Amino acid sequence: MPGQLVLLRHGQSQWNLENRFTGWVDVDLTDKGRAEARAAGRLLAEEGIHFDVAFTSLLQRAIKTMWLALEELEQPWVDVVRHWRLNERHYGGLQGLDKAETAAKHGEDQVHVWRRSYDIPPPEMAQDDPGHPRFDSRYQHLDARVLPGTESLSLTLDRVLPYWHDAIAPRLKAGETVLVTAHGNSLRALVKYLEGIADDVITGVNIPTGIPQLYTLDKQLNVIESRYLGDADAAEAAAKAVADQAKSK
Numbered sequence: 001m002p003g004q005l006v007l008l009r010h011g012q013s014q015w016n017l018e019n020r021f022t023g024w025v026d027v028d029l030t031d032k033g034r035a036e037a038r039a040a041g042r043l044l045a046e047e048g049i050h051f052d053v054a055f056t057s058l059l060q061r062a063i064k065t066m067w068l069a070l071e072e073l074e075q076p077w078v079d080v081v082r083h084w085r086l087n088e089r090h091y092g093g094l095q096g097l098d099k100a101e102t103a104a105k106h107g108e109d110q111v112h113v114w115r116r117s118y119d120i121p122p123p124e125m126a127q128d129d130p131g132h133p134r135f136d137s138r139y140q141h142l143d144a145r146v147l148p149g150t151e152s153l154s155l156t157l158d159r160v161l162p163y164w165h166d167a168i169a170p171r172l173k174a175g176e177t178v179l180v181t182a183h184g185n186s187l188r189a190l191v192k193y194l195e196g197i198a199d200d201v202i203t204g205v206n207i208p209t210g211i212p213q214l215y216t217l218d219k220q221l222n223v224i225e226s227r228y229l230g231d232a233d234a235a236e237a238a239a240k241a242v243a244d245q246a247k248s249k
């Protein structure tokens, strides 16, 4: 019997609150985000989940969400593995910009293409931009050629998948229960792969902050069942609110 998989998007971050494109910028959680992370831990406790391993990105909003959820779950001892391949999709030149202002300037349709199309990346961040990941010490051990200056969802999936196959899938196949705490778009990429969602359908998928999504998988890791824990209507409303972030006011 393969194990269970829980996907958890981080709680509200400072730039979720300010409605700014975030990507690889390492913003912290807000108080609300920390509360969401703890609430996620309580939902996992109610479900009686016992994790064997937890994977997360190199960005503090995901790392801290994972800590807080595991603390609330009273499983702070669970093995934790952090990896850059679980980082958020790199938002290129949009990082730091206000989503509604960007929609007012470029049009909602263009911003929807940048946010949700499968294979059209946002404008690229210049290689010499001080915010480029090649100047960030946490990525210094990597070949600079793998570090993105922008990413579409398709490019995000291309860099998440090798890590899924090498590190995460073997643990599930061994029967372990696995937590992946990551980001709106790195998780959309994974969800697209796991559920076999078509390129034109993934554009309508939005992942709410801080609500655990529980997957039951078969031996080949095909999805048997998936559901958000807690109140289904609340999860749906929260996903819609994410979709609406880039409406020009």
Ligand SMILES: O=C(O)[C@@H](CO)OP(=O)(O)O
Pocket: 016, 020, 021, 022, 023, 024, 088, 091, 099, 115, 184, 185, 242, 245
């Ligand atoms: O800003 C971002 O990095 C992401 C996730 O917060 O935003 P969006 O939902 O617009 O893709």
